[in-house]
Amino acid sequence: MQFGLAAFFPVAALAVLSAAFCTAAPAEKNPGQSSFGAGRYVEYVAGDLPIVLAAPHGGRLKPDSLPNRTNGVTEMDANTQELARAVADEFFARSGHRVHLVASHLHRSKLDPNREIKEAAQGHPAAERTWAEYHAAIRGALDAAIARHGFAFLVDLHGHSHPVARLELGYALGAKQLAVSDSAFDAAGLVAVSTLSDLHARLGGRASALVRGSGSLGDLFAQRGLRAVPSPSEPGPGAGPFFDGGYTVRRHAGGDTPKVDGLQIECYRTGVRDTAENRAKFARIAAEVLSQFVEEHYPFKFPAK
Numbered sequence: 001m002q003f004g005l006a007a008f009f010p011v012a013a014l015a016v017l018s019a020a021f022c023t024a025a026p027a028e029k030n031p032g033q034s035s036f037g038a039g040r041y042v043e044y045v046a047g048d049l050p051i052v053l054a055a056p057h058g059g060r061l062k063p064d065s066l067p068n069r070t071n072g073v074t075e076m077d078a079n080t081q082e083l084a085r086a087v088a089d090e091f092f093a094r095s096g097h098r099v100h101l102v103a104s105h106l107h108r109s110k111l112d113p114n115r116e117i118k119e120a121a122q123g124h125p126a127a128e129r130t131w132a133e134y135h136a137a138i139r140g141a142l143d144a145a146i147a148r149h150g151f152a153f154l155v156d157l158h159g160h161s162h163p164v165a166r167l168e169l170g171y172a173l174g175a176k177q178l179a180v181s182d183s184a185f186d187a188a189g190l191v192a193v194s195t196l197s198d199l200h201a202r203l204g205g206r207a208s209a210l211v212r213g214s215g216s217l218g219d220l221f222a223q224r225g226l227r228a229v230p231s232p233s234e235p236g237p238g239a240g241p242f243f244d245g246g247y248t249v250r251r252h253a254g255g256d257t258p259k260v261d262g263l264q265i266e267c268y269r270t271g272v273r274d275t276a277e278n279r280a281k282f283a284r285i286a287a288e289v290l291s292q293f294v295e296e297h298y299p300f301k302f303p304a305k
Contacts, residue, residue, distance in 0.1 A: 029144075031098035037133035039063065039126070040105060044137040047100035049091060050149040050300060051290060052141045052262075054156045054248055055084035056113040056134070059105040066110045066127055072119050074109040077159035079273040081105075084157045086276075086283035094287055096305035100141035104134055114156070114246045138252055146259050151298055154195075154253045154262030155290065159273055162241045166227035166234070167272075169218055170245030170264030171195045171211060172254045178236035182208035195245060195253040199261045199297060215296065217263065220289040226272075226282070 029035065029046035036043055041061065058081025068074070081103050091099045104113045111127045112120045113134040121127035138154070145152035160168060171194040180188070191200045191207035200207050211230055212218055218231025229237050245254070245264040253262035265286075267273050272282045291302045 032092075035137075037137075038129060039065075041111075041130045042133045042137055043101075043103045043105060044141065045088065045098070045101040045103075047088075047098040047141070047145070048148065049095070049097050049099045049302070050145045050152055050294065050298070051091070052100040052102070052138065052145060052152055052154045053084045053088055054138055054154065055081045055101070055103040056156070056248060057108050057158060058082065058084070058103065059107050059111075061105045062107045062110060066106070067122075067124055068109050069112065069122050071122070072112060072115065074112075076108045078269065079279065080157050080159045080267070082276075083159075083267065083273045083279050083282065086279040087155075087157070087286050090280075090283040090287040091291075094291070094305060095303045097303060100145060102134065102137045102141060104130075106130060114158075114248050116247055120247075135248075135251070138248065142252060142260050149298075149300060151259045151261075151300075153290070153294055153298075154249060154260060156246070156248045156262070156264040158243065158246075158264060158266045160241075160243060160266040160268060162266075162268070164240055165268040165270065166229055167218075167221055167268070168237070168243050168266035169221075169228055169230060170243055170249060170266065171230075172245040172250050173211070173230075174244045175237050175239075175242050178212070178230050179238075182206070182213075182235075185211075193255060195249045195263055196261050197255060198258060203297065215293075217289060217293055220292055221285065224285045224288065226285060 031046055031048040033046050034043055057077035088099050088101050111130055113131055117128055117131050120131050142152040173194050177190050185208045186206055191197055196210055200210055212235045214232060218228040221228040222231050243266045249262055249264045253260045271278055273279055295301055
């Protein structure tokens, strides 16, 4: 099935599209069922688990009807859409249930959904419509997860080419914010602007432990052999390049986003997303890590298949 508008203003379109995603009856979107936007540029795969996966930069379509973007990053994150599908498939193999998945099929030279609309679409109406559809799909998936489970956890998957081969976990906290001691981090209340703010507000405790302590996502990845920052052994990225979380997680999981938490995961290429075998290996680890983290912090138990 398809979704879309014949004509729109960006704000109005997003409101209408969000309503379409959020209010559709469950029978219209069975778990595992794909829905597409105009031109089949945006795909939403419905789920029934509280996790929402997003893949904004793995698309390959370069339609002539859309002009090339003339500023900003235009290179794709190679194999990240395939990586997201591998993670989604692993959850299904483990539980018999589906995560929500939102993917942009457009190449980044045509649209960058992980930017605000001006930089993302650069004034082209069809690109603006696709941007609105992409974020409406994410909002609809989050609302569906909240309606079913009382919360949603957003995972925005990306790929980086930085010199250090490690997962970069973006909670909307920059290198300077992570460079401080745990006590200074806690005292400054930095978690309030992070993409784990709602979770911390509910649980309390030391924010630094939630972000990079024992049992944090970085710690759980590191325990399984995938170097990650922030984590107990690498509380901050140091002087090297670091992606701290972009538009998508900041908009949908950062700050004042009740019942939604999440992060951006930047994956290095060799050993994680370069081959189908390595993508499957990462998917198994990611499913284990996310399942453990969610079960330890939310009132939810993943079913066993």
